[in-house]
Amino acid sequence: MDDPFEAFYRQHIGPVTRFVARRVDDPHLAADLTADVFVAVIESAHTYRPDRGSRTAWLYGVAHHVVAAEHRRARRETTATRRVAGRRLLDPADVARIEERIDAEASARRVYRALSAIPDGTRRLLELVAVDGLPVADAAAALGMSPIAARVRLHRARHRLRELLTDDIPLGGTTHEYA
Structure with a gap:
């Protein structure tokens, strides 16, 4: 037996098999x-x-990685199967x-993309007023801002949405030019 790997293999095949089993x-x-x-190896x-x-020790480290990779693969497969x-x-x-x-929902997706270009705080204000139906003063209080600041933000947000929803302005970028 001149091959060093064969000798290594014969010496460790039993322990590695038991480790895996x-x-x-x-x-x-x-x-x-x-x-x-x-x-x-x-x-x-x-x-x-x-x-x-x-x-x-190195061999057992390799064996551990091989078994761990199999467990991860099996978990991914199980998750996919459950889905x-x-x-x-x-x-x-x-x-x-x-x-x-x-x-049919294309226009709604376009509005959602346009809304994503509006800063978070202003978007929340716009949703409270336009979707939830709160008066501007109540929406402003809920977000911790003055009613005047809320009105200014709403005006700017509505103007920006109109710009974004025209065909010549792409909806890819998120420009936050106001807070």
Whole structure:
């Protein structure tokens, strides 16, 4: 047996298999992960530093990373499966209805994009007045500002929204020219 890796493999295959088997309950997965550990050892052998610990400690570190990566992958897969579980696939009629809804809501999306260009405090004021129906004085009090400042902000916000909602001004940027 002249190959140093083969000797290393034969010496450590049993302990690594036991290490993996204690962490997963599927024998096929345990075999795959054990093989993955030794593939990772080959690929990262150049990173082994004797001054940081023994080869065995390094090997167990590699094994730990391989098993941890598998657990992360399995969690992502489980999460993705849960998201789609119980959902049926869309048929062409469903897709057509959704496309119609998306088209119908285009103007609302445009308004929301325009609102995102308004500074947060002013946007909250505008929502309290325009959406929630509060009088300007009450909205100003709720946000801790004077009614006069609220009126000025509302005037500027409405003017800015009108500008943003015209076709010649793109809604991509967020310019906060007033507070």
